[in-house]
Amino acid sequence: MPNLDLTGAQVLLPDGLSDAPVSIAQGRIVDAPTGRAVDLNGFLVLPGIVDLHGDGFERHLAQRRGAMKQMDQGLVACEAELAANGITTAVLAQFVSWEGGMRGLDFADRVFAAIRDVNSTLVTDLHAQLRFETHLLDLFDELPNRIADWGVGYVVFNDHLPHDRLEAGKLPRRLNGQALKAGRSPEKHHNYMLELHSRRADVPAALDDLCARLTRQGIRMGSHDDATAEGRARWRGRGAHVAEFPETIEAAEAAHNAGDAVLMGSPNVVRGGSHNGNLSAIDLIAMGYCDALASDYHYPSPRRAALMLADAGVCDLAQAWHLVSAGPAAVLGLHDRGVLTPGKRADIVVLDAETRRVAATFVEGRVSYMSGPIAERFVR
Incomplete structure (x- = not known):
């Protein structure tokens, strides 16, 4: 999986929702932009x-x-x-x-x-x-x-x-x-x-x-x-x-x-x-x-x-x-996962903000599931 910056989504951090981007490099969450930006406006990004x-x-x-x-x-x-x-x-x-x-x-x-x-x-x-x-x-x-x-x-x-x-x-x-x-x-x-x-x-x-x-x-x-x-x-x-x-x-x-x-x-x-x-x-x-x-x-x-x-x-x-x-x-x-903070594994679930159905799932930055319109955001 290439390095990615997930932008535009509501992101669940330990203290609540944020509009901060989530950056992924080599399967980990990092604290600075690293690669191609993917607009996930309309989605929720959670651990x-x-x-x-x-x-x-x-x-x-x-x-x-x-x-x-x-x-x-x-x-x-x-x-x-x-x-x-x-x-x-x-x-x-x-x-x-x-x-x-x-x-x-x-x-x-x-x-x-x-x-x-x-x-x-x-x-x-x-x-x-x-x-x-x-x-x-x-x-x-x-x-x-x-x-x-x-x-x-x-x-x-x-x-x-x-x-x-x-x-x-x-x-x-x-x-x-x-x-x-x-x-x-x-x-x-x-x-x-x-x-x-x-x-x-x-x-x-x-x-x-x-x-x-x-x-x-x-x-x-x-x-x-x-x-x-x-x-x-x-x-x-x-x-x-x-x-x-x-x-x-x-x-x-x-x-x-x-x-x-x-x-x-x-x-x-x-x-x-x-x-x-x-x-x-x-x-x-x-x-x-x-x-x-x-x-x-x-x-x-x-x-x-x-x-x-x-x-x-x-x-x-x-x-x-x-x-x-x-x-x-x-x-x-397993203290390397469960939260979206720098240094942790990029284990992520993305929900459609309206339906709250699972749109995509990532494990160490690798796609394990992706379905529906969200796929278009990643293949542009």
Whole structure:
């Protein structure tokens, strides 16, 4: 990409909108004009979106069970969707779970290998996150080596076993559907869940040891769906300093007060609340307890959520956009992006000022997406 000076647009700087030009040289923001000027009057120029957690890529990798055999082609299609939604850095969250199927170990192995192998051929910066079910004790010994082989630098722990129903002798909800996806009979799948549930007393100490090993490897860690302050404190003690989608204000407040990062889902904001009745992200943002918003399962939502927050007066545009750019970048330790200031990467999303749709996306000054009339501005 040649050196460029983007002029005439409203530019979102850390302290608000400005009409100052944005100059790009060798993939970085610089503080003086450098090249050909491109008039972007009628557009908004904002920092590229950093998506801290998303599993929307699944539909690109396997639209139907067994239908997609070439993971790399699915990731190419996924990148196109990411770029079209202004996402310049994306964390792809892949399960390893007792649920099996697309959340099983074999599928995860293929996904992580594909991300590792194809990433250098894409413009969007992809990162892999392992979402690991805490009761898979048989995998604990080998997991650190697997993580190293996969090139995964971020692990988040989940416990989605329906312990209450298993303890009460009731069949889990959605048992038949889960068994089908896992390739097991309902009876076998239920027995497997019961076996994992029966070993729950061994899990805390095993997690202590596993997290200590991952900490020594330099792995970033988080917990998912924290419900209590005590639970969040246990994860913090293990070195898991990211609280993903806390379910209660108590857990979110405990994380925030201890200096842990709190992540919520953008669809929660767009919908006006959690789809499953959990904590409202808008409430948490208004209280100052949210550090970042993620796509979760819907890639258009980070942009929409930030704009909705500003429109509703929950916070100003700079604060709202921080939740989808500099905020998540800081959680990942990526301090070279997230703001349009000299020296930072030229990770940029350009919105049509009237429709606020994504017109163009740049990653380190390279075009990852461009559509519509804006293209004429660059090819004159």
